[in-house]
Amino acid sequence: MSQPSLFFITGKGGVGKSTTAALIAKHHANLGKRVLLVEIGDSSYYSMLFKKPIAFDPVEVSSNLFVSHWQWFRCLKEYVTHVIKIETVTNLFFENAVMKSIIQVAPGLPEIALLGKFTSSIRHVGPSMPYDIVVMDAHSTGHALSMLRAPKGLFETIGFGPLGDHSKGIHDTMMDSELVKYITVCLPEELPVTETVEFTETLKTEFKIESEVWLNKVLPIQADAETIDQWQETAATDDVKKAANYIQGQVQKQKTSFEILEKTDRLHKIIYYRSLDGEAINWLSNLEKESKDV
Amino acid sequence: MFSLLSSHKLILSVGTGGVGKTTVSASLAVAAAMAGKKVLVVTIDPSKRLKTALGLDDLGTDITKVNLEAKGELYASLLDPKKIFDSFIKKNAKNPELCEKIFANKLYQNISSLLAGSQEFTSLEFVLEAYESNRFDLIILDTPPSQHAIDFLRAPQRFYHLFDDKVVSWFQTNGDIGFLAKIVHSGTKKATAVLERLVGKGFLTEIYEFFSLVGSLAGTIQRRSIEAQNLLSSPEAAFCLVSSFDPIKTVEAKELYRLLKREGYSLRAVVMNRAFPFIENTDSMPKDFLAVYNDLAERFKEQKLLQRSMLEEIAGDVAYLSIPEQDFEISSLEALKTLSQSIFI
Numbered sequence A: 001m002s003q004p005s006l007f008f009i010t011g012k013g014g015v016g017k018s019t020t021a022a023l024i025a026k027h028h029a030n031l032g033k034r035v036l037l038v039e040i041g042d043s044s045y046y047s048m049l050f051k052k053p054i055a056f057d058p059v060e061v062s063s064n065l066f067v068s069h070w071q072w073f074r075c076l077k078e079y080v081t082h083v084i085k086i087e088t089v090t091n092l093f094f095e096n097a098v099m100k101s102i103i104q105v106a107p108g109l110p111e112i113a114l115l116g117k118f119t120s121s122i123r124h125v126g127p128s129m130p131y132d133i134v135v136m137d138a139h140s141t142g143h144a145l146s147m148l149r150a151p152k153g154l155f156e157t158i159g160f161g162p163l164g165d166h167s168k169g170i171h172d173t174m175m176d177s178e179l180v181k182y183i184t185v186c187l188p189e190e191l192p193v194t195e196t197v198e199f200t201e202t203l204k205t206e207f208k209i210e211s212e213v214w215l216n217k218v219l220p221i222q223a224d225a226e227t228i229d230q231w232q233e234t235a236a237t238d239d240v241k242k243a244a245n246y247i248q249g250q251v252q253k254q255k256t257s258f259e260i261l262e263k264t265d266r267l268h269k270i271i272y273y274r275s276l277d278g279e280a281i282n283w284l285s286n287l288e289k290e291s292k293d294v
Numbered sequence B: 001m002f003s004l005l006s007s008h009k010l011i012l013s014v015g016t017g018g019v020g021k022t023t024v025s026a027s028l029a030v031a032a033a034m035a036g037k038k039v040l041v042v043t044i045d046p047s048k049r050l051k052t053a054l055g056l057d058d059l060g061t062d063i064t065k066v067n068l069e070a071k072g073e074l075y076a077s078l079l080d081p082k083k084i085f086d087s088f089i090k091k092n093a094k095n096p097e098l099c100e101k102i103f104a105n106k107l108y109q110n111i112s113s114l115l116a117g118s119q120e121f122t123s124l125e126f127v128l129e130a131y132e133s134n135r136f137d138l139i140i141l142d143t144p145p146s147q148h149a150i151d152f153l154r155a156p157q158r159f160y161h162l163f164d165d166k167v168v169s170w171f172q173t174n175g176d177i178g179f180l181a182k183i184v185h186s187g188t189k190k191a192t193a194v195l196e197r198l199v200g201k202g203f204l205t206e207i208y209e210f211f212s213l214v215g216s217l218a219g220t221i222q223r224r225s226i227e228a229q230n231l232l233s234s235p236e237a238a239f240c241l242v243s244s245f246d247p248i249k250t251v252e253a254k255e256l257y258r259l260l261k262r263e264g265y266s267l268r269a270v271v272m273n274r275a276f277p278f279i280e281n282t283d284s285m286p287k288d289f290l291a292v293y294n295d296l297a298e299r300f301k302e303q304k305l306l307q308r309s310m311l312e313e314i315a316g317d318v319a320y321l322s323i324p325e326q327d328f329e330i331s332s333l334e335a336l337k338t339l340s341q342s343i344f345i
């Protein structure tokens, strides 16, 4: 199998990173690619979404779409086993109280363990991952930056040695725009938009990374500002007026967001679809279908 | 809501990320100041404009008086975990040399972003100090963003377990005599060899130094964590759970609700943010307006179910509040005032 393409999805908390990552993964699976959708962090969101227990070993949730939950500790263990080669020694290492404490303070180790696995097929390190595409639902923006900084930080701190060398390999892979595609998810609101602009700028200046922006939860309101003005003016009750104000507020927020973000390189929009009910896979398909028009 | 503001000395807003915790905390604080209290709001991650509104632009951790015309007074502070940790070390290190050594350690220099639980520990340390100073009638803490709100209560424990007695004393007895020379426990010896193969010896020395230096403060870290924990579970403290109308966020909020109740924290309010303005009577609406309204109401219809299920969950002594989606950005003191008036009267 040729090398997989990697997608790194980030964005402010709650903007729809996990949803967008799932949407992208589903899209490629539909095109016949073998896709691995990965979530990180302490607990699993995709278990709730797909209503199936999701753990380290990938689970096929629909044709060609595999989901897996990587806890950094497990990734680190896999890596150490790979370097040490003897599982009993690895176990001894991880069960030792002193080592446990050391592992927790080593700078960026969790981040490196995760990115190490993410890039492992490309670097030909560790167990094989037979996928065409790997999509990572990464942490929110602030944390994503520490993730991207970690490998460099580590190899600068500890210098050469196996872990130092690996960190450098991870860094080089992550910075290669042919290999990794970065997506920042955003909402059509002032704050997330401002932060997204700042974040994509940082990616550009610090890492020379060009990222795509995906704007989530766009409301498809088919009315112009003047018409809504009139609804506001002629509202017969307080409630109706509130509704008109709300609609006007949303339209304005979205308009400003589009204007600002259209200046970035590429902008995709995802519609605000009815809250998830029933099967996640169907919901994702509908979300994709409906988003075609915005 | 007013009883929440008047009968406690500390309010913690908790909830999963992206639901508006910071905004809710700030408007609670404004409401309390308007009602005559001397309030401190401690926040970790406000937007730039909110920061400006609160006068926090370059003052950082220092407690700053907010320029708000009110019967009471409003103070605000921005948490900077690193700074708080530094001052904690300064205050508690036995001597200035130790302090300097700790500051020079490479691992320590990265501590705030690296150590699991250090951010939570420092937030609580800061609040505890402000509480002990008796300067304020009320302190409102906007808890740090975490994937899981429960983390906030668990983290300090995790943090001081890092400096578990066994671990620290291991580093302290082994360090002086040459790091690898005198290891008593053979399991640790093998494990250390593995570690050395992974990271190299130089780095190992840095790690050893970190534990033996910061480890000498382990007792204090543990004591302060326990004191903070005691404050949180005392009747002086109240929790305000912030969530939004979203199926999965609601599930998480309910779990957190049960956990807080079970562990005996005084949970006093549940705030659901960003409600869609549903209307009962749409007769007077022009056709095109109605079409847009209906389309949106359909997209958000589940909010009604979520509200019902949340109300079923919460007991009578917990206030429920749903905050409508605002049609303005909440990024100025005026906006905060308007919001707090509209929700807390």
Ligand SMILES: Nc1ncnc2c1ncn2[C@@H]1O[C@H](COP(=O)(O)OP(=O)(O)OP(=O)(O)O)[C@@H](O)[C@H]1O
Binding pocket: A011, A012, A013, A014, A015, A016, A017, A018, A019, A020, A045, A140, A216, A217, A218, A270, A271, A272, A273, A274, A275, A276, A287, B016, B017, B018, B246, B247, B248, B249
């Ligand atoms: N386009 C959409 N239409 C309707 N609902 C959506 C849409 N996108 C996301 N949601 C809902 O919004 C909520 C938040 O989305 P999601 O969990 O993907 O965000 P996140 O950025 O991953 O959040 P976190 O930072 O907590 O991980 C979810 O319950 C999801 O179902």
Ligand SMILES: [Mg+2]
Binding pocket: A017, A018, A019, A045, A137
């Ligand atoms: Mg997520």
